[in-house]
Amino acid sequence: MNPQVLVDGLIAGAMYGLGAIGVTLTYSILRFANFAHSELLTFGAYAALALSSALGVLSAGLLAPIGPFSFGWSLPLAAIAAMALTGLLALAVDAVLFGRLRVRRSSIIVMVMASFGAALTLRSLLEFVFTSKPAYFTRELQIALPLGGGMRATPDQLLALAVAVLLVVAVHLLLTRTAIGRSMRAVSENQALAGVVGVDVRKVIRVVWLLGAALACVAGIMAGLLVQLRPYMGFDLLLPLFAAAILGGIGSVPGAMLAGLIVGLAEAGTVQLIGAEWRTAVAFVILVLVLLLRPQGLLGRPQA
Amino acid sequence: MSTVAPPPALATQALVAGYERDLPIVRGVDFQVAAGELVVILGPNGAGKSTLVKAIAGLVPIHSGHAFLAGADITRSPVQEKVRHGLAFVPQTENIFATLSIQENLQLAADILPRRVQAERIAEVCDLFPDLAARRSARAGNLSGGQRQMLAVARALIVKPSVLILDEPSAGLSPKIVGEVFARLKDINAAGITIVLVEQNVKAALAIAHRAVILVEGELRHEGPAATLAEDPIVAQLYLGAAPAGQEEGR
Amino acid sequence: MSVELIAYGCFFLTVALTYAIMCLGLNLQWGQTGLFNVGIAGFVAIGAYVSAILTTPDTAGRLGGFGLPMAVGWLGGALAAALVSYLVGRLTIRLRADYLAIATFGIAAAVQLCALNLEPITGGPFGIGFIPRPFAAQAGNPLLFSLFNLALLITVVLLLYFALERLVRSPWGRVLRAIREDETAALALGKSATRFRLQAFAIGGGIMGLAGAAQAHFIGFIAPENYLPMLTFQVWAMLIVGGSGNNRGAILGAVLVWGIWAVSAALIAAVFDPGQQARAASLQIALIGVAICAVLLLRPQGILGEMRTVSRHLGTLAKRTQPAEKRPE
Ligand SMILES: Nc1ncnc2c1ncn2[C@@H]1O[C@H](COP(=O)(O)OP(=O)(O)OP(=O)(O)O)[C@@H](O)[C@H]1O
C-alpha cells in the first residue's frame, strides 16, 4: 500500500475527529443524536468565508498568504468570529426549538426529528444564500512538501492536523481538569443528581452548545480549506461523524478523536484498495460493525 | 419551651406534589423539623416517601403548598439553588457519579463554595471518612455498596448543609454496614446538622431518631417520639412489621 | 375538458398515490410505532431496483433482467425492502432510540452508493430503462392508458389502506400503540415489545419497497438520482401535513403536498430564470424543515390529527406536557 494513504487518512481523520467531538459532547449531554450538527459545520465554514472576504475588502493586506500557507490573516481572524457566530446560532436554535421541547420532556425521538427539521431548514437557507456552487477560501495553489518515506502533505494539511491535535488536547483538559468540565461530565451521567449537587444544568447545556458549535465551525473551516465549501459539505460529513462518535463511545473525547482517525484511515485505505467511488460506504460499514459488535463504542461505558 | 420559637429548620405546608399534574402522589403534607432534630419518615412501599423528599429537594414538581428552609420559602427555587441555601439531599438510587473519581465527586460538590475553602472542606470531610480518603483517585463506580453510601453522604456534607435529607441510605446494605452508616449519621446529627431520614429499616432508624412520622398513601398518618412509636403495637402491625428492608424504588 | 388535461390529471394523481403508499409505510413505522426512519429513499430504491431487475427483459452487461411477471417484481421489491428493514431494525431497535435513525440514514446513503457503483447489477448512473409498464397494450391511447394506471394505483392504495386499518385495530395494532404510549407497558412486554416494533418496522419498509416498485413501473425508468435524501424529506412532509397516526391523513397529505410541490415547482420554473431555479427550490426544502419543527412545537398531532382509535394517546401526551412547564430543567 502507498504510504501516502497514511497521511491522507490522518488528515481527513483529524477533521472527522474534531467534528465527532462536537457530536459526542452534545449527544452525551443533550441525549439525542443531533442531525443539525452538520449544518453547524457548514454554517461555520460559510460564516468564516463571508467574514474573511469582508476583511479582505477592508484591507487587502490581510489576504496576503501567511508564510507557507495558502491563506492570509483574514482567515484566522474570521475563524474566531465565525466560531462565536456558530455558537450563537446553536444557542438560538436551542432557544426556539430544542429548549422548548426539553422543557416539555419530549421523547428522544421527537428531539431527533426536530434536529432533522432544523437541519433541513438551515441547509436549504445556506444553499439559498450561498448557492450550490462550490466556494473556496483562497485560490492559492500549494505545493505538497515531502515528508520522507514517499509521503507528502501541504502546509495547510499539516496545520489542520496540528490544530486538530491541539483542540483535542484542550477539550480533554477542559473536561478533566476544570470545574465546568466536571459539571459537564456530571450532567452527562446523571442530570438530576447534578442539579442536586448544585450544578446549573441549563448553564452546562449552554456551554456545551457553544463548545460543540465552535468545534463544528473549526471542522467546517478545515473541510472548506482542504477541499471546498458547499451547502451539503456538512450533510456529507454527517455519517462519518456519527460513525466516529459511536465508534469512539458517546461522551468520550479521546474516543471520538481516535475513532475519527480510524474512519479517516479506513476511508483512505478503501480509496487505495477498492476505489474512490466506495469511500462514502466506509462510514456506514464501520457504523454497522460497531452496532453489531460493540454498541457502547471503543472507549464508551456499556449501556450509556 | 422557649418563648420565641425559632423557625423550624425544615417545614412543609399543605404540600401537594407528583410527577404528573393530575396525579398527586404527596397529598397535602404538613411536616416540621426543628433545628438539630433527627426525624425519620417511615411508611410502606409506594407511600410517596421518596416523592415527598424529592419534591422538597426540587426534583419533583410541587403542585401546591409550600416548603420552607429555616423560615425562607424554597418552594419555587430551582434544584441547584436549594443546596446553596443549605439543603443537601442524598437520593435513594444513583446517588453518586459512577464515572467520576471519588475526589471528583467531592470536588464537584465543593465547586459551589468559594475557591479558597474548597480544598479545606474536602479535607475535613475526608477526615470523617478515612476509607474514602484512602482511595480518592478510584472511580466511584468501583466502590462497594456501603462505600457508595458513605461517598454520597460525604458529598452532601461538603457544603456544610443545615439540613441533610437522606432517602433510604441503608438500602441494599448488610446489617453490619447499616450499623456503621447509621452510627455515622448519628455523629453528624450530634455535630448540629438537622437530618431527615427516609427508611424501611425501621428498627435501626428508630434507634437513632428523635422523632418519626409515618406516611401512608401520600398523607401523614402518625407521628411521635421515636421511642414511643417503636413500641406502639398498632403502628408496628400496620406499617412497620410488613415493610421489607432494602427495597429499591422503580425508576 | 381536453383529453390531455384529464390524462395529465391522472398522471399527477398516479404519482401522488405512489407517494401515498410510501406515506402509509412511514405511518406504520412512525405514526403507529414511533420508529424514526430517515432513510425512506433507500427502502423505496430497493423496491424499485429489485422489481426492475426481476421484470425487465434480459439485458446484456447487466444482471437479469429476468423478464418475470410484474406482480412477481412488486412482491419481490416489497420483500427485499422488508428484509433490509428487518436487518436494520434488528441491529438497532434494542439500542438507543436514535441509533435507528442514524442507521436508516446510513442505509439510504449506502443504497444510493450501490445503485451508483454496482453497474453490473443496477446499471450504474444510467439506471435501468425499459421497465415494463402496466397496461402497455393501451399505450396507444393516452387517456385509457392513464385511467387504467390510475385505477390500478387506487386499487393498491385502497387495499393497503384497509389492510392497515384492520391491522391497527387488531390486537397486534393495540399492542403496538400500547408500547408507543406507555413505557411501562413496553418494559413489561420486554423482549416481545422489541419483536412487535421490529415487525412493524419491517412491514413499513416493505410497503415503501412496494411504493418504489409501483413508481418504477409507472415511470418506466429508474436512476440513482431518483432516490436522493430529498425523497425522504418529501415523504416526511406528507405524513406530517396529513397527521401521523392517521392512515387517511397519510394519503391526503401525500396528494396535498405533492400538489403543492408540483405547483410551486412550476411557479419557480415560470418566475425565476433557469440560473436561479435551483436556488429558489432550496426555499421549498427550507419550508419542509420549518414545517417539521413548527408541527413538533405547535401541533404534534399533525393538521388532520390522529384518528379516534389513537386520540387517547394524544390526551395523555397533552397531559404529560403540562406539569413539566413548572419543572426546572
Ligand atoms: N418517576 C416517576 N414517575 C411517575 N410516577 C412515579 C415515579 N416514581 C415513583 N412514582 C410513583 O409514585 C408513587 C410513590 O412512589 P415513591 O417512590 O415516592 O414511594 P416510596 O414511598 O419512596 O416507596 P419505596 O419505599 O418503595 O421507596 C408510586 O405509586 C410510584 O409508582
Ligand SMILES: [Mg+2]
Ligand atoms: Mg423510595
